[in-house]
Amino acid sequence: MTENTTGAAQTAATAVAELPRTGWLRVRASDRAMLANLERQYGLELHIATQHPVYVAGFTILPIELPLPAPTEAGSQRETVFESARIVVALTDDLLITVEPDHPVAALATAQLRVEQLPEAASSREALLLIIDGLNDAMQNTVDRTSLLLNQLASDAVDSSGGYRFEGRQVGVADIAQTAVSLGGAEELIARTVQGQLMLERAARRVRRASGGSSAAYSTLLSDIQGGRRHARFQHSKVRNIQQSLMTTLDLKQNQIIKVFTVVTAVFTPPTLIAAYYGQNFANMPELALPWGEWFVMGTTAVFALVPLAYIKRKRWLR
The missing domain is CATH 1.20.58 (Methane Monooxygenase Hydroxylase; Chain G, domain 1)
Structure with a gap:
């Protein structure tokens, strides 16, 4: 399975060159010349946003949008920030095209190493399964980081029930409000994660349907995605429990x-x-x-x- 990546230096050349008909073609979302070339040679308008799988010119178009950690400088101590990474997959039996964000996506870099180990006769669907598996692992990492954040927020909720912070001051209504705002952000992140996992599952099911088989690889991948989604929904339930605890504490403080x-x-x-x-x-x-x-x-x-x-x-x- 061959892999091709377009860069800034290749833009002018790829604008007129014949594009490959096999392998994995990676395209940056900001590479307008390459996107125009894809439209000219394949009839694909991958720059147009879509939320649902579609079939165009013999390609299966699969949109995927995931909350992934934003790239940070080495040694940075700042809090992890999650950005929405939109990936558009165009698939035929022999060719796989991915339109990716401009910033590096670690999950795709890891998937690329695994795809390079596939035999030359491997189909694009096998490569896509490895990509979906890598993105699903990234989603699980997002859920794990959210779980750590929720553990800290749960400790803050316990402190707000009448305890004191390390500074020695009593936790007040402003602290409860700040914790509630953080919980709202965590809930939104979990909702986006579940939505991304649903997109991954839908993409995996489309690939399995197109292959006309039900191999163990598809079943295992779908089970992994569904297990990750159950974990994310468990974290969502934890958010609701902490929010309920905060509201009860706020009512008690107001009563006091x-x-x-x-x-x-x-x-x-x-x-x-x-x-x-x-x-x-x-x-x-x-x-x-x-x-x-x-x-x-x-x-x-x-x-x-x-x-x-x-x-x-x-x-x-x-x-």
């Missing part, structure tokens, strides 16, 4: 805030009523003429303030 205001209101309402009474300036207030009248009013105010507080503490409403 309301409880504090309720206790303060209960303690200060009696003194407020007494102050309002003596602020009326009635003409006849005999207790004001008593030598101990001021202390009497102050003591009464204190008693009426402490009685609700003692009752609240007795009922343990402050816990």
